[in-house]
Amino acid sequence: MSTATTNPTHPSPLKALIIGGGIAGPACALFLHRVGIHATIYESHQFITNIGGILGLAPNGLRVLDSLGLADKILKQASVTEEMMMRNHYGMTLGAFPTGKRSRYGFPSILVRRSVVHETLVQATKEAGITIEYGKKVLRVEETDEKVVVYFDDGAAAQGDILFGCDGIRSTVRDHVLAFSGHEKREPHYTGLVGVGGFIPSSLVPNIDPKAEPPVIMTHGPSGIFAYGYLHANNEWIWWSTFEATEEQARGDIRSMPDDELLRKLFAKHGTWPSPIPELIKAETGPMVRLPIYDVDPLPVWHSGRVVLTGDAAHAVAPHSGQGVSLALEDAAVLGKCLREAGTEVRAAFVAYENARKARVTMVVEEGRRRGQAKKEMGFIACWIRDIVMMVMAWWLTDSALDEWFGYTVDGI
Numbered sequence: 001m002s003t004a005t006t007n008p009t010h011p012s013p014l015k016a017l018i019i020g021g022g023i024a025g026p027a028c029a030l031f032l033h034r035v036g037i038h039a040t041i042y043e044s045h046q047f048i049t050n051i052g053g054i055l056g057l058a059p060n061g062l063r064v065l066d067s068l069g070l071a072d073k074i075l076k077q078a079s080v081t082e083e084m085m086m087r088n089h090y091g092m093t094l095g096a097f098p099t100g101k102r103s104r105y106g107f108p109s110i111l112v113r114r115s116v117v118h119e120t121l122v123q124a125t126k127e128a129g130i131t132i133e134y135g136k137k138v139l140r141v142e143e144t145d146e147k148v149v150v151y152f153d154d155g156a157a158a159q160g161d162i163l164f165g166c167d168g169i170r171s172t173v174r175d176h177v178l179a180f181s182g183h184e185k186r187e188p189h190y191t192g193l194v195g196v197g198g199f200i201p202s203s204l205v206p207n208i209d210p211k212a213e214p215p216v217i218m219t220h221g222p223s224g225i226f227a228y229g230y231l232h233a234n235n236e237w238i239w240w241s242t243f244e245a246t247e248e249q250a251r252g253d254i255r256s257m258p259d260d261e262l263l264r265k266l267f268a269k270h271g272t273w274p275s276p277i278p279e280l281i282k283a284e285t286g287p288m289v290r291l292p293i294y295d296v297d298p299l300p301v302w303h304s305g306r307v308v309l310t311g312d313a314a315h316a317v318a319p320h321s322g323q324g325v326s327l328a329l330e331d332a333a334v335l336g337k338c339l340r341e342a343g344t345e346v347r348a349a350f351v352a353y354e355n356a357r358k359a360r361v362t363m364v365v366e367e368g369r370r371r372g373q374a375k376k377e378m379g380f381i382a383c384w385i386r387d388i389v390m391m392v393m394a395w396w397l398t399d400s401a402l403d404e405w406f407g408y409t410v411d412g413i
Contacts, residue, residue: 015037015039015162016039016040017039017159018042018164018166019138019164019167019173020165020166021041021042021043021166023117023118023121025041026121026122027121027333028310029125030128030130031413032335035336039130040130040132041130041133042152050115051114052114053113053198054111054113054231054238055111055113058406059105059107060407061325061327061329062074062107064330077116077233078231079215079232080102080108080215081099081109082215083216085216085218086218087218087219088387091274095390095391095394097397098399100405109322109406111216113231135154136152136154138151138152139152140176143176147159147160148163164308164335165307169294169312171309171312176307177303178299180304180307181300186296188294188295188316189296192372193245193372193376194291195291195292196243197240197241197289198287198288198289199234199236199238200280202235205279213229216229217229219270219277221270221383222379222380224242224269224376226239226277227239228240228276237283241266241270247292254290254292259286262288263286263288267282293318295365296316298365305347308350311327311328314331314361315361318371320371327364330410334356
């Protein structure tokens with residue numbers, strides 16, 4: 001049940017600037033609005049609907065969205081995925097891994113189009129009277145003890161009391177925070193993998209029965225992984241896989257490769273794997289999502305005097321963890337809470353936020369890297385060992401073992 005309210009409790013009429021209009025930015029703006037802090041969002045791109053691929057949203061992320069009154073809207077357009085079935089490329093079931101059950105956490109894990117989450121948050125900002133300015137690419141940030149100023153590539157500038165860097169893995173605001181704090185610039189770390197995926201209307205594969213398949217299946221083999229599930233709200237199959245590639249290939253050849261050529265390569269990797277994987281690959285018509293996978297090493301600081309980082313700008317985590325969006329939503333909620341409790345002492349709020357978040361986020365980043373290694377190509381013996389490890393883990397892993405991930409709650413929001 002949602003507890004969303006508008007509660008202008010902040011003692012000072014602070015003006016906040018938010019850089020980035022993806023998911024973290026609107027979420028931050030909504031939590032600031034609830035504590036009486038006015039924010040304007042600046043996004044470098046123009047608004048585009050139906051952008052992006054699929055994402056997993058965990059119970060901890062849905063719990064934050066519910067506090068904003070948005071969880072039910074997203075659940076109506078999602079598929080519940082309370083477990084993920086693992087198997088090998090011979091078709092042998094390795095086990096069912098719990099991914100977050102409603103009965104235990106109050107909310108389930110789901111698969112949903114990224115655009116659904118983004119557009120739901122953007123619509124909520126409009127309803128709250130929050131302005132989003134598009135086409136505003138940041139050139140640099142300047143701050144003093146009294147103010148922070150952002151300069152854009154169109155010649156304009158914006159001044160505020162505090163600034164939120166929600167501008168993603170290649171964050172310009174992060175560069176400022178590190179330089180202002182006396183640290184070297186931190187470049188994103190390429191993981192060696194490119195994620196690819198797509199959506200296939202069920203009408204193109206009428207012989208595949210969604211009722212006969214688990215909510216999500218991930219198949220592991222010597223040539224990586226292939227995963228798929230069914231999005232009931234849209235009557236479509238969703239799938240994703242990975243390619244190993246150099247960074248140059250990831251940002252060049254694979255991104256520019258025609259869909260039919262990429263599908264041929266995908267079929268060469270997985271075309272002999274168990275049904276319905278070959279059928280899904282053959283049915284894909286494009287366009288496909290292609291995403292070189294990066295993360296960022298833990299940062300020494302997340303804030304400077306009047307500037308703070310959230311989401312991927314602070315702690316980009318590879319998608320293998322299934323927690324990237326949920327962590328960004330948690331960030332927004334914790335920041336709103338810390339600013340409400342600190343009153344006019346914004347620096348104290350930023351310190352409290354960073355202290356509350358760093359250990360949890362570092363844990364997830366490290367786990368995301370570990371899971372990514374399991375998706376790379378490997379030989380027969382390594383596959384055999386992996387299969388045994390997965391079977392043991394599936395037998396051993398209980399719902400309670402995931403409480404640290406899915407049971408996380410931001411109290412008092």
